[in-house]
Amino acid sequence: MSNKHLDNCLVFPMRRGPYQNNGASPWYCTLELGTPGQPLKFAIDSGTNMNWITSALCPADQCVHFAGSRFDFQASSTFAFTDCLQRPYSFGPWGTMQVESASDVLTMPCGTPLETQLLLAAAYDGEQFKQLDWDGGLGLPCSSAYVEGRSAFLLQALMREGQLSPDHPFVAFDWDNQAHTGSCQMGGVDPTKTQGAQLFLPWSVYSTLAGVEYIWSADLKSYSVGSELMASNIKFALDSGSSQLKGDDGLMRRTLARIAQGGEPDIVLGFADGEITLGADLYNCLIEEGPQKGERLPQFAPLGLADLVLVGSLVMEHCYTVYEYQVVKCSHEVYSLAPVGVWLFNRADGPQIITRSSSKRFTPGTHAIVNGKLALPGPSNETVSVAGTWKNDYGSVMNLEVSGQRIYGTYHSSTGSTGKYPVCGFSLGAGASREKNQPIALAINWHALGADSCDPSWNWTSGLSGQLSMTVAGDALTLSHLLVATSDFPELAAPGTYVDKLVYRRIEKPLYVEPPLPSTLLPVENALAGNWVAGDGTSLVLSVHSHSKQRMGIVRGQLTCPNSGAGAEVSGFTDINAVASKLKRQSVSLTAAETPDATVRALCGALELEGETLELLVLASASVAPANAYLATQISSIRFTRTT
Known part of the structure; x- marks a missing residue:
């Protein structure tokens, strides 16, 4: 992969190891660490905020991994510990390792040394680590604000040392799945690969789970399996250190259950300005090493990250991928990096997974540097209201309006008698958010508003109370229901109080035009x-x-x-x-x-x-x-x- 058209750019050659069923990317680059240099395999990982390497600190029965190498820090004349403490470092559900903080020289592909702070792994264990195709990782977080305190940020350090021009704030991945070779280009973009269908994913902070704001997340409007919408208005992240689709536990399990039913449904990721479609031939992957070697398995895994869909090589092997930063100059030699977003371009020789292009166009040239300070956005304060049209599993539809704390509207029932009935009630607070549900109480009078024929249920009323919530499957209204039947309805219900749980989902467009309640009482x-x-x-x-x-x-x-x-x-x-x-x-x-x-x-x-x-x-x-x-x-x- 030529870089003759790139100015002031570093190109990291990358290789593809065997695909293993552990959720980690099979892609790595070989770089030398220490003096003299020791060749080690590193992932360039946009899903982490620190640098680490498997080291000789590990006991013989620990740190077993497929790549197989360990950094011998005692053999390096430039090595130094930067702390006297060994501590656990969590990779979340993926696992935990014991680490010690240190620094040494990392040699760039062009031969230039760069002093780097990193964490030396002293212990880790587990099947997921055993299947790891690399010895360590170099973090590529979305911002220098989120870098782990005792670890260097490679891209920022290269700018500080003058090895990369800060007016080209790009990191581009170009992986060829068939040839098993690729590259990571820092500080430049190949404009010949930014043609055709493209998708721009503007960065939007993922804040549902504290501590992982460093991922390259964006707003995901819809997640569908075949024709079934399974989630809406959640987050999506592109992680070069990962392979399979993973994230929200319930969503991933529902996806696997739907795939198990057969029919090879497509996975469709819908964004505000673009779309990705993954066919079964792409998400059913051949496991090339590890315990499931030789099996072809759907690549979806729960990860304990609520309201998130994260993916890596499963998408990136079929796209030219560019991570874009905004550079902020703080002083003569200090640059801070803020996230702009991720660009994806269909590979001309691969499956065309971008099925709807973004309207925004990519500009590969020089980008302006901001002087002074730039504020990163905090967690979203987005809330949703109960106003709108709702449908439950019985097919009944409720159309609600909100005025202050008051709720009013109409109900169209599909059980027992049918007709349109008045609704009133109350809510509290500004609405439901990711952090808090909103309490809702409603009353229904089962005397029809229209000219429907009278039936015994016209003497009945209902009370409902529960909560409005924002979920991965969309807004949900979950209500406990008390139906008070004071008259006998032959072949339906005897007098009494009936209890039910009703779950309503929001309908984008109202199904019925509802008449107003009487204005004169x-x-x-x-x-x-x-x-x-x-x-x-x-x-x-x-x-x-x-x-x-x-x-x-x-x-x-x-x-x-x-x-x-x-x-x-x-x-x-x-x-x-x-x-x-x-x-x-x-x-x-x-x-x-x-x-x-x-x-x-x-x-x-x-x-x-x-x-x-x-x-x-x-x-x-x-x-x-x-x-x-x-x-x-x-x-x-x-x-x-x-x-x-």
């Missing part, structure tokens, strides 16, 4: 109206309203809990046709949002018309972290009696 005389108190001191003050057609009861009022101070607004529904329907119980569904304890409540049950007691089940939901979603909603019961 009139107070009506009803047994529910008035003052109510429970044994623990909780009180309700309620009024009942309807519109001119007297179809449904709309409840307004106030809920006051003991020691809570000001009361909380109440919104809900009740069956104002219970007496006319000759029922003994009148269904009631109320919602309230209590700001002091950040809790929303759905209070659902029935008014005993003869005894004038109000028996309600209470679903109380609070904001929790996604990992604690099972603790979000509590259930209790409460009995009110009328007061004068």
